[in-house]
Amino acid sequence: xxxxxxxxxxxxxxxxxxxxxxxxxxxxxxxxxxxxxxxxxxxxxxxxxxxxxxxxxxxxxxxxxxxxxxxxxxxxxxxxxxxxxxxxxxxxxxxxxxxxxxxxxxxxxxxxxxxxxxxxxxxxxxxxxxxxxxxxxxxxxxxxxxxxxxxxxxxxxxxxxxxxxxxxxxxxxxxxxxxxxxxxxxxxxxxxxxxxxxxxxxxxxxxxxxxxxxxxxxxxxxxxxxxxxxxxxxxxxxxxxxxxx
Numbered sequence: 001x002x003x004x005x006x007x008x009x010x011x012x013x014x015x016x017x018x019x020x021x022x023x024x025x026x027x028x029x030x031x032x033x034x035x036x037x038x039x040x041x042x043x044x045x046x047x048x049x050x051x052x053x054x055x056x057x058x059x060x061x062x063x064x065x066x067x068x069x070x071x072x073x074x075x076x077x078x079x080x081x082x083x084x085x086x087x088x089x090x091x092x093x094x095x096x097x098x099x100x101x102x103x104x105x106x107x108x109x110x111x112x113x114x115x116x117x118x119x120x121x122x123x124x125x126x127x128x129x130x131x132x133x134x135x136x137x138x139x140x141x142x143x144x145x146x147x148x149x150x151x152x153x154x155x156x157x158x159x160x161x162x163x164x165x166x167x168x169x170x171x172x173x174x175x176x177x178x179x180x181x182x183x184x185x186x187x188x189x190x191x192x193x194x195x196x197x198x199x200x201x202x203x204x205x206x207x208x209x210x211x212x213x214x215x216x217x218x219x220x221x222x223x224x225x226x227x228x229x230x231x232x233x234x235x236x237x238x239x240x241x242x243x244x245x
Contacts, residue, residue, distance in 0.1 A: 026199055137241075
């Protein structure tokens, strides 16, 4: 049997600084869902002063829940901001979760702290609110034909979408975070930002496959169909979030 010639490289940004419990699960979900289809996938962890070459990677992931590490992570990101912007504007898929979402925006401001300028890849401003958003959340995603995205939110940030950003999904149940707008997260090209800290790719296999398909299309410059997987466990977890609301 001939080997599948398709290859994807994942850039996992600063897991030593920003990693939370579900970040590695998201990276591994992308890895395995591509690998199960015979695609040769490799994960490259980016640390500290590592230099990023935008053309080298096909999918970028950044997460984290430790707000105390934000300034250090921002310093590292700024050393690679030109390459990351090149990748973003070239439609390379990126997923920025929680702290990573804040860092990819125009600026963020935590409680009783000064504003910190972000990478400005996502046209959003994030400011700490007075209450905490905690619990299951789900809603319809416009770029997934209004299919449902489900997960768990636990944050106190309010994020304001500017003219250059679309929303991730429209909230049907849960609080969301986009100012007074009942939406969650942001999108620019194939860059997605979200505060959903549960393993969002494991709980939303259709979203993970969207990112895989985009990564393949950008790299190989053609549409490559994905073989169907059996996702009984993934959909059970997805539906459990919806049914528990």
